[in-house]
Amino acid sequence: MAATLQPASFPFCAVIAPVAGNNMAVLQQMEGPIDPAELVEILQRTMEEQGSAFGTTVRGREEEHMRARIKEEERIKARAKEQEKLRADRQLREEQDAAYFVALQRDQEKENLRNARAQKSIEASNQTNYQNPGQMHREKQLGKPRQSSSVGEAQYKETTTHGKDTQILIRFPGGERREHNFSCIDKILSIYRYIDSLGLPGIANYRLISSFPRRLYSFDQMGMTLKDAGLHPRASLFVELL
Structure with a gap:
């Protein structure tokens, strides 16, 4: 900071505030020995005169935080919506698989019954007319x-x-x-x-x-x-x- 402001003597004191573009503005600077009471008075006066700069900075940060919070809430809502869709799709697939399995089981039972009847018919025929x-x-x-x-x-x-x-x-x-x-x-x-x-x-x-x-x-x-x-x-x- 000293290299940037390049004070002529020390001790050195400066009041700075951030501005747009990641830059900073020097609101007040003091060089050389100074009475503490006078330093406090200078700082208070600087805050009163340049308070808008600090207010703008605070408001800007609040707005930035608000935008970030809104963006995060939107992201959470989108993620929750996506998870809900995935759950609904998974439930639908499970219901379809269950219905398909039931239908397949019924078809298998019918096929087994037909085969059993056919086998009984063949055995009865063989028993009646054994000579092949x-x-x-x-x-x-x-x-x-x-x-x-x-x-x-x-x-x-x-x-x-x-x-x-x-x-x-x-x-x-x-x-x-x-x-x-x-x-x-x-x-x-x-x-x-x-x-x-x-x-x-x-x-x-x-x-x-x-x-x-x-x-x-x-x-x-x-x-x-x-x-x-x-x-x-x-x-x-x-x-x-x-």
Whole structure:
């Protein structure tokens, strides 16, 4: 400040007031020794004469503070309005999602009911007319009609009395297992015929698969003997439904 005012001597006293543009105005300045009472009188007189400058400054600051407060209030109101809009949009989305989920759940329940009815109809049809196209085709290859479960299985026990040198373990999808002895010269078709003779529910169209090594025994292999098919003297086959 001293560098700006450049007093000629000290002590130095000055009364300044801010003006527009971040500038300042020198209202009064005193240099050199001065009596304290006189200094107070000079300062009081300066305040009386130049009070408008200080008043303008105070009013300007008050107006500036007022504008800042109004601006802050407007900002708070705008933010509150934006938050309210976000809450309304979020609530609308939640309501729409809930309605969609309810509709989707109803559609799924209807679909499940239709599937259950269709499955019951299929099971009833299979129970009434168990003989399926796959069995008919295999029986045609055998040249004789399908027999009942007890009669068919008994016949297999009789026809395989001789030459029981190939043991076949048959595993079904439901976990049930059946073991039967065949002759090594029996054909793959004999295994299919044995399975059909059991009359197990749900065993309709299927194919036989060995695990180790994995190999498929279907229509093309039905004429092979068990020995040629690599199932002698013992093998495990899995019934895979089609």
